[in-house]
Structure formats: structure tokens, C-alpha cells
Amino acid sequence: EAGVAQSPRYKIIEKRQSVAFWCNPISGHATLYWYQQILGQGPKLLIQFQNNGVVDDSQLPKDRFSAERLKGVDSTLKIQPAKLEDSAVYLCASSFTDMNTEAFFGQGTRLTVV
Amino acid sequence: AQSVTQPDIHITVSEGASLELRCNYSYGATPYLFWYVQSPGQGLQLLLKYFSGDTLVQGIKGFEAEFKRSQSSFNLRKPSVHWSDAAEYFCAVGDRGTNAGKSTFGDGTTLTVKP
Known part of the structure; x- marks a missing residue:
């Protein structure tokens, strides 16, 4: 089975x-999450999708971050x-x-902002 | 709000010695509980999980963990550590109210293994 x-x-x-x-x-997973992991910390949830709808985006800095899940897959x-x-790893x-x-x-994805 | 505390930031053990990593959680009811391992540059790999039932949970790579409701703890153990176990370990609490995959993580414990 292929992974994420x-x-x-x-x-x-x-x-x-x-x-x-x-x-x-x-394949077949209806729920998708984005986590942010800053160096030295545990992952923190940014947003949760159920199919193509947002379930929880309370921790997403909406002034600069956005996320979408068109067609409920990618x-x-x-x-x-x-x-x-x-600067963090985005999981x-x-x-x-x-x-x-x-x-x-x-x-x-390891992001470095300089 | 739920939270997870991993009191030990860094632990060093000798190869072949036993290991215990501590995890304490705060949650209003019986939680979902997880232990993940993360090697450098890698994602999180699930070691074991507790949803219900037997409070002693067996996982992969010879790890086990015990859920103790009275102590709000879910400590990870391994009887004999191998050099390949050196990594960062995260304890997490899943949201039983919605979906177990939505988790709150501790800040991790880095394990170093001495030869």
C-alpha cells in the first residue's frame, strides 16, 4: 500500500x-491533516479536512496560510x-x-525561510 | 483542552539496556493514545496505539506501553535497546470525540544509544 x-x-x-x-x-482516506513541526517541538495541527470540507482550521494563521483539498483527494x-x-517541517x-x-x-516538507 | 507532557527532553542509554520513556496526558475522558518514532529527515512512524481494552499494548520493534488511568500516563518501554532505536519519540493524544487521527503531541524525547 502506497503511503502519504x-x-x-x-x-x-x-x-x-x-x-x-x-x-x-x-487511497480511500477521507480525512486529511496538515501539521506544522517546529524544530524541537512536536507536530501541531494546522487544519483538518473531511473529504473536501474543512473540519477544523482553528490553529491555521489565516492571514498568511491557506489550504485546499479539491475533489477530496490531493x-x-x-x-x-x-x-x-x-521555518518548520510541514507534515x-x-x-x-x-x-x-x-x-x-x-x-x-522542510521549509527554511531566510 | 487536551495536552501531553514528555518530561524527559533527552535520554541516553547503553545498547542492550532497558528503556522507559515517560508520557503524561490531560484529557477529559478515556483518550486515544499513541507513540510515534521519528528518525532524522523522516516522517512519523506509529509504534503502538491504545484505543480500549487491555491496558498493556504491544507495538512494533519490540516496544510496549502501559496505559495507567489513575496516573494519566502512557509510558513506553523496551527491555533491550538496539543502536537503531536512536531517534526522537513522540507521545500523542487522539481526539476521541471526532477522529483518532486528530492528535495533540508532546514535544518529544530524543533517545541516544551508547555502544
Whole structure:
């Protein structure tokens, strides 16, 4: 079974530039998550999708971050404009809708803002 | 709001020695509980999970964890550590109210293994 795919693996941008990350979840997983993992910390949820609808985006800095999941499969996370403090690993995860199931994580995109 | 505390930021053990990583959580009811491992440059790999039932949970790579409701703890153990176990370990609480995949993570414990 293919896992969660993310691209790119690494990205370096200057502050105030924009950047986008892509995620392809495991086939059949209706729920998709984006997490931000700052160095030395655990992952923190940014947004949760159920199919193509947003379930929870309470922790997403909406003035600069946006995410979409068109057609309920792939998802993109965008940052515009980027700040130095956005340097982090952005992890995508997916799970079945069923309650008793965990999330499966991709390898992440490491973003460095200089 | 739920939270997870991993009191040990860094632990060093000798290869072959036993290991225990501590995890304490705050949650209003019986939680979903997870342990993940993350190697440098890699994503999170699930070691084990607790949803209900037997409070002693067996996972992959010889790890186990015990859910203790009275202590709000879910400590990870391994009887004999291998050099390949060196990594960062995260404990997480899943949201039983909505979906187990939506989790709150601790800040991790870095494990170093001495030869």
C-alpha cells in the first residue's frame, strides 16, 4: 500500500515570498491533516479536512496560510507571505473516517525561510 | 483542552539496556493514545496505539506501553535497546470525540544509544 506522498521534500525561500506544499493521501482516506513541526517541538495541527470540507482550521494563521483539498483527494498548503518563524517541517497525514483508526504520516516538507 | 507532557527532553542509554520513556496526558475522558518514532529527515512512524481494552499494548520493534488511568500516563518501554532505536519519540493524544487521527503531541524525547 502506497503511503502519504508529499512534495517537495525541501524548500528554501526568502521572507515575504510565497510557497506551496502538496500532499497525496493514502487511497480511500477521507480525512486529511496538515501539521506544522517546529524544530524541537512536536507536530501541531494546522487544519483538518473531511473529504473536501474543512473540519477544523482553528490553529491555521489565516492571514498568511491557506489550504485546499479539491475533489477530496490531493491537498495543497500555501504560505503567502512567508515569515522567518514559518521555518518548520510541514507534515501531511491521512486516516480513514472511522473513529478507531490512527493517522498515517508523510515524510514532510522542510521549509527554511531566510 | 487536551495536552501531553514528555518530561524527559533527552535520554541516553547503553545498547542492550532497558528503556522507559515517560508520557503524561490531560484529557477529559478515556483518550486515544499513541507513540510515534521519528528518525532524522523522516516522517512519523506509529509504534503502538491504545484505543480500549487491555491496558498493556504491544507495538512494533519490540516496544510496549502501559496505559495507567489513575496516573494519566502512557509510558513506553523496551527491555533491550538496539543502536537503531536512536531517534526522537513522540507521545500523542487522539481526539476521541471526532477522529483518532486528530492528535495533540508532546514535544518529544530524543533517545541516544551508547555502544
